[in-house]
Amino acid sequence: MNSSMAVQSNTERDPPLLRLEGVWREFALAKGRSLTAVRDFTLDIGRGEAVGLVGESGSGKSTIARLALNLLPTSRGRVYFDGQDLGTLPDTRLRALRARMQMVFQDPWGALNPRHTIGRLLEEPLLLHRSMDPASRRQRAVELAERVQLGSALLDRYPAQLSGGQLQRVCIARALATEPDLLVLDEPTSSLDVSVRADILGLLDRLRRETGVAMLFISHDIESVQAVCDRVVVLYLGCELESGPIRQVLEQPAHPYTQALLSARLPLDPSIQQTRIKLEGEIPSPLAAPPGCPFATRCPIAIDECSARLPALRIRPDTVFEGSSWRTRCIRVDTA
Secondary structure (H helix, E strand, O other): OOOOHHHHHHHHHOOOOEEEEEEEEEEEOHHHOEEEEEEEEEEEEOOOOEEEEEOOOOOOHHHHHHHHOOOOOOOEEEEEEOOEEHHHOOHHHHHHHHOOEEEEOOOHHHHOOOOOOHHHHHHHHHHHHOOOOHHHHHHHHHHHHHHOOOOHHHHHOOHHHOOHHHHHHHHHHHHHOOOOOEEEEEOOOOOOOHHHHHHHHHHHHHHHHHHOOEEEEEEOOHHHHHHHOOEEEEEEOOEEEEEEEHHHHHHOOOOHHHHHHHHOOOOOOOOOOOOOOOOOOOOOOHHHOOOOOOOOOOOOOOOHHHHOOOOOOEEOHHHOEOOEOOEEOOOOOOOO
16 A cells, blocks of 8 residues: 555545445336346545455446446435535536546547547547636646656557557546546556556556545456555445455455455465465346345355345444544454
8 A cells, every 4th residue: 555644644534525325226127127236335535545446347346436426326325526415416516526526447449539639638628627728738738648657749649559558548647637636447457468557556656646636446456456545345246345444454354255355366475375265156146136145145154144134334443544444244243
């Protein structure tokens, strides 16, 4: 974890920049059926803080990203940005807030118009959200390119002339153009090779320290989250199962699912012996999610009570670290 103590202690005192409060998201399907993508999800992100969401494909990560920016409405629950309920704001006020919360998508090739030059792509957010003359916009584009370590000579090129890593830097620069308070990054490195991925993660960590931007970082890769984030939230079938300071969760995972997820990692030191926890059975369909703990059908320590109702999130008081508490959704974990 590369964040400063000052950032964490500020998030303890200040109200959150982003708050998702008891959020559910259901999608109506044919024949009266529905799919529950997100279930009873609550999250606070403070100014300058980076929080990671990890989980397997289909766990609800990308849906939460879109709920956080009001790109999708909630079925239940509320989303607040800087104290304002996004679901109740008129379009004009919501449009004004867009400059303060930006998104970086997984696929940089699909996110950029191939007919526009890189310079034009970097200037577009300024055309939408800032009153600037052409010369000022061009100068800002040059500054943004330099900030993400792209040479200004690339501004006259087109997306097809850049590599995947360069294109993702363009996407990050575009997201930073309006000096947002929050970046939501949806699997920003999953389409890149390992060496380029490391460069992008280093860039994101540096930009956060330099600009103070808060981040919601979504990934299936815990190592990527560890490189950037202060806290981590572990998702399974649209439900938070564990969250807390990333160092604590990685070193002392409490929930059986987190333990299994971490056991699948390859240790950096090949001499370290690590026991893989193999889960039996398949992930239940979100069309027929279990009424109780979503992990109960595969959990090695589940009892009948686990399947009766959705367990509440439980906090262990002695694990508060720099204003961030450890919590888990498991009745078998001792929180006394």
